[in-house]
Amino acid sequence: MGEFFSFLQNNLADFWSYTGFYNASPGHIAMLVIGIVFIYLAIAKEFEPMLLIPIGFGILIGNIPFNMEAGLKVGIYEEGSVLNILYQGVTSGWYPPLIFLGIGAMTDFSALISNPKLMLIGAAAQFGIFGAYMIALALGFDPMQAAAIGIIGGADGPTAIFLSSKLAPNLMGAIAVSAYSYMALVPVIQPPIMRLLTTKKERLIRMKAPRAVSHTEKVIFPIVGLLLTTFLVPSGLPLLGMLFFGNLLKESGVTRRLAETARGPLIDTITILLGVTVGASTQASEFITWDSIKIFILGALSFVIATTSGVIFVKLFNLVLKKEDKINPLIGNSGVSAVPDSARISQIVGLEYDPTNYLLMHAMGPNVAGVIGSAVAAGILLGFLI
Amino acid sequence: MTRNKIGIFLSLLLAIGLCSCHGSTDRSNTKLIINEVLIENQGNYQDDYGLHSGWIEIFNKSYSSADLAGCYLKVSSTPGDTVSYFIPKGDILTSIKPRQHALFWADGTPRHGTFHTNFVLSKDKENWIGLFDSGRKLLDQVVVPAGILQANQSYARISDASSEWEVKDDSAEKYVTPSTNNKTIDSNPKMDKFEQHDPVGIGMAISAMSVVFVGLILLYICFRLIGKLSVKLRKQNAMKAHNITDKQEAKEKKLGEAPGEVIAAITMALHEARGADHDVEETILTISRVKRSYSPWSSKIYTLRETPNRK
Structure with a gap:
């Protein structure tokens, strides 16, 4: 009988060594708290809920403590585990292009086609990426890490994940979380900079109404866009190819079902998988470090630089434009490709100064140009550093 | 004038293409x-x-x-x-x-x-x-x-x-x-090169931003030309429809330049015309709270979130 109780005791002790309570460390607890904070921000404050909920819950999933040496094949870094298989989409970099397919299928490029000079604002805002790159180098990151961090300034989550998975996989969790956090904070970061850099007169500029764009132009755009950008930067092909392909599905008018799938079920599925696995990949040992803190600071700076450069570029551009073609500098911020949040900020700030001046459609031009610009910038960084 | 610009643009593209192709002819495709x-x-x-x-x-x-x-x-x-x-x-x-x-x-x-x-x-x-x-x-x-x-x-x-x-x-x-x-x-020779020659990152910033600008400037030029061509074609079609051959007259009548309001009015009229085909029936209007699943990805309107408020 005593032997039997001893067996039971050993069995329970063995079981106890497998539990999360036994294996928990302060790092695990800290990460779980971070995950819960993300979920709170998503639900209570509605900060990017579509992404912060999967990422926040992913952080919980990825930081449940367990006996790593037991070979349970449950951890995201254990080969053959379910999470590891789902994580392949991130490490191999095929989730972000699929997200871009959906983005292409839901994006209307009319504003850009009708006023193509707005593309240059999208290009100017990419200074955020390279400003952050330079600061990251100064903080001691190597060029590949600095480039992966700099791409946060592109304000494009999938692009940030795509590039960091190639250039600095160990920083990917912090970079992805930082990128999405600041995209959620666009309404907080951008307006003060926009007000600071513009005069009242500039904020009241009324832009010419965009002309109607024909169906043919809309069909030509993704084809020419793909050819021009990828001939120049072939390393951006996965992102740009899928973006323009998705847009052609939308604009062709004959593949409605495919476009609906790309911008609906497909992008939703990939968003869920991407969010959860990126969240689960943030382990305390990698995430709670000084580097992560630096990445968060650099992320904020990159958004500030991107917004500043966009607004200043419009002001400079206005110097060479005719009076009737002048651009309201309040749409300069929308070169930051957080679609459509930054365009919406242009609209809101513009309405504060003139309740009848609607800037949304004008701001959508640089906004979608920013998507193209950040994908091109990611391709350039890949081409330069790999 | 537009034709000349298109010609120059296409020639430039062709020249760039030919130059780049020349370098690749010697390359073998053998794996x-x-x-x-x-x-x-x-x-x-x-x-x-x-x-x-x-x-x-x-x-x-x-x-x-x-x-x-x-x-x-x-x-x-x-x-x-x-x-x-x-x-x-x-x-x-x-x-x-x-x-x-x-x-x-x-x-x-x-x-x-x-x-x-x-x-x-x-x-x-x-x-x-x-x-x-x-x-x-x-x-x-x-x-x-x-x-x-x-x-x-x-x-x-x-x-x-x-x-x-x-x-x-x-x-x-x-x-x-x-x-x-x-x-x-x-070692990573590319990275070493950047570490050695460009420790501050200014070289990367200049070269990369130049490429971003070149890419988007090319797109800008291309769509400026396509836009002009499109407007011209629209005017020509409008002139044909109105049997007008004089360009000056077409310009005075603003053919092919229907403002957005006119297009909106035509669309509304068409909508109403289609709706009029339907019989008027006795209806009971029930007002109930509309519940839609939140889906910012599939709708631009839903993506327009409110400014975060302290609750």
Whole structure:
């Protein structure tokens, strides 16, 4: 009988060594708290809920403590585990292009086609990426890490994940979380900079109404866009190819079902998988470090630089434009490709100064140009550093 | 004027295309190449039987797998006397992974396995070695000049897939590398270059931003021209529809320049006209709270979130 109780005791002790309570460390607890904070921000404050909920819950999933040496094949870094298989989409970099397919299928490029000079604002805002790159180098990151961090300034989550998975996989969790956090904070970061850099007169500029764009132009755009950008930067092909392909599905008018799938079920599925696995990949040992803190600071700076450069570029551009073609500098911020949040900020700030001046459609031009610009910038960084 | 601009733009694109194509004509599309050859093996790499024989290293320079099954390795040290080795099919080891190597023993004993050829390399004469695909199309060839190699020295490309060859003598800089990279990659040259020449990052910023601007300026020029062409075509169609041939008259009447309000009014009228086809029926209006699933990804309107408020 005593032997039997001893067996039971050993069995329970063995079981106890497998539990999360036994294996928990302060790092695990800290990460779980971070995950819960993300979920709170998503639900209570509605900060990017579509992404912060999967990422926040992913952080919980990825930081449940367990006996790593037991070979349970449950951890995201254990080969053959379910999470590891789902994580392949991130490490191999095929989730972000699929997200871009959906983005292409839901994006209307009319504003850009009708006023193509707005593309240059999208290009100017990419200074955020390279400003952050330079600061990251100064903080001691190597060029590949600095480039992966700099791409946060592109304000494009999938692009940030795509590039960091190639250039600095160990920083990917912090970079992805930082990128999405600041995209959620666009309404907080951008307006003060926009007000600071513009005069009242500039904020009241009324832009010419965009002309109607024909169906043919809309069909030509993704084809020419793909050819021009990828001939120049072939390393951006996965992102740009899928973006323009998705847009052609939308604009062709004959593949409605495919476009609906790309911008609906497909992008939703990939968003869920991407969010959860990126969240689960943030382990305390990698995430709670000084580097992560630096990445968060650099992320904020990159958004500030991107917004500043966009607004200043419009002001400079206005110097060479005719009076009737002048651009309201309040749409300069929308070169930051957080679609459509930054365009919406242009609209809101513009309405504060003139309740009848609607800037949304004008701001959508640089906004979608920013998507193209950040994908091109990611391709350039890949081409330069790999 | 517009035609001229389009012509200039297309010519520029064509010129850029032709210039870039010119550089790529010399490039071979072959995945498999001969990478290194060792003729006299006295104390170098040994095979599974513990024997030292000459060897030929094949390199898959592509980023996808390449299969050697069915290919031919041919050797000739005397003109008109070529020995051919058919690489057997059915051995999964003949599939070479991306950027990896396969080593063939030139020991004249094919019964030792797939990677043992039916020929030996001549120590005294010049050796011509050719790799042919299953359709007997030449993939790559190399001539190892007579007398340049001593025992345990190899004739190899300076680095994997480079076009220049050198004698590897097992010194610190030039070492014999059977089944591995001809030059050990222990650094990232691109990154080192940036670390050395551009520690601040200004060079990267300037060059990358230039490319971003060039890309988007090209798109801008292209769509400016397409836009002008589109407007012109629209005006021409409107002139045809109104039977007007005089451009001045068309301009005065603003043909093809329907403002947004007019388009909206026409659309509304069409909508109403279609709606009018439907019979007016007795209806009961029930007002209930509309519940829609929150889906910002699939609707632009839903993506327009409110400014975060402290609750």
